[in-house]
Amino acid sequence: MLRRLLLRQARRRHCSSSFSSALPLSSPTFAVFGANTGVGKTLVSAGLAASLLRSHAASPSAVLYLKPLQTGFPADSDAGFLYRRVPALVRPSHAAHLVASIDTLSPAPSVETPSPSREEAAFSYDGEGKAARKLLACRTLYAWREAVSPHLAAEREGMTVEDAHVRSLLAACLAEGENLGKGEGDVWKLVETAGGVASPGPSGTLQCDLYRHFRLPTILVGDGCLGGISGTLSAYETLLLRGYDVSAVILEDCGLSNDKFLLSYLRNSFWFA
Numbered sequence: 482m483l484r485r486l487l488l489r490q491a492r493r494r495h496c497s498s499s500f501s502s503a504l505p506l507s508s509p510t511f512a513v514f515g516a517n518t519g520v521g522k523t524l525v526s527a528g529l530a531a532s533l534l535r536s537h538a539a540s541p542s543a544v545l546y547l548k549p550l551q552t553g554f555p556a557d558s559d560a561g562f563l564y565r566r567v568p569a570l571v572r573p574s575h576a577a578h579l580v581a582s583i584d585t586l587s588p589a590p591s592v593e594t595p596s597p598s599r600e601e602a603a604f605s606y607d608g609e610g611k612a613a614r615k616l617l618a619c620r621t622l623y624a625w626r627e628a629v630s631p632h633l634a635a636e637r638e639g640m641t642v643e644d645a646h647v648r649s650l651l652a653a654c655l656a657e658g659e660n661l662g663k664g665e666g667d668v669w670k671l672v673e674t675a676g677g678v679a680s681p682g683p684s685g686t687l688q689c690d691l692y693r694h695f696r697l698p699t700i701l702v703g704d705g706c707l708g709g710i711s712g713t714l715s716a717y718e719t720l721l722l723r724g725y726d727v728s729a730v731i732l733e734d735c736g737l738s739n740d741k742f743l744l745s746y747l748r749n750s751f752w753f754a
């Protein structure tokens with residue numbers, strides 16, 4: 482259901498910049514933004530990747546997960562989380578052969594890079610019928626050691642990156658991802674941002690501005706905890722004001738029914754009209 486909704490949104494995407502027009506519409510591509518850090522963007526990305534890869538149809542044949550900015554690395558590695566956890570989530574499903582890979586393109590000099598810098602693992606699942614081959618590629622673009630905001634890590638660790646470089650490396654990875662499926666089925670792509678919608682990137686530019694050029698349809702991971710209604714609405718409106726299409730708002734249930742309030746508020750709001 483969510484997949485169908487996201488697919489419809491991806492196809493409705495307007496092509497208003499050189500980056501977005503370069504992204505083929507056959508590859509549903511989503512930005513995953515959060516109302517704050519720690520709200521579960523990586524869990525949602527992992528769940529989405531697993532549910533796409535569980536499909537026993539040939540398509541989608543691949544999921545490309547990109548984490549453009551990772552701090553706290555390598556202890557914090559959202560790409561690592563998907564690489565380790567998604568194969569286990571695929572396991573109970575249908576016949577499939579999954580190849581998962583992980584790599585990091587540009588770690589700061591202060592980072593102790595895992596060795597080898599690229600890993601790959603293959604999984605075969607028992608099941609009936611013809612096994613569909615699937616790929617999961619998890620990639621971190623820039624990584625810093627300290628678990629702080631990217632602008633601060635960049636300053637402290639002497640690796641600042643200009644916005645144009647972040648964008649062009651991201652664009653190159655998205656374009657390269659086209660070859661993942663080898664034409665056997667759609668390639669879905671997820672771009673998980675760092676922290677909240679307005680958390681700064683390495684140059685200090687807010688990430689909601691940094692990635693605006695791509696015009697990616699967006700999944701907002703809201704906050705189901707106390708204070709999360711306000712945080713989620715602020716994040717949502719921050720995205721809408723910048724012209725993002727927010728395809729879905731997903732939040733953890735912390736027992737406060739934040740989802741019910743948000744749904745009823747948004748249904749009656751100017752934004753939803």
Ligand SMILES: C[C@H](N)[C@H](N)CCCCCC(=O)O
Pocket residue numbers: 518519551552553557627628629630631675676677679680681
């Ligand atoms: C350390 C970990 N990687 C976090 N997700 C980074 C979050 C940065 C948030 C910056 C901020 O908005 O104050």
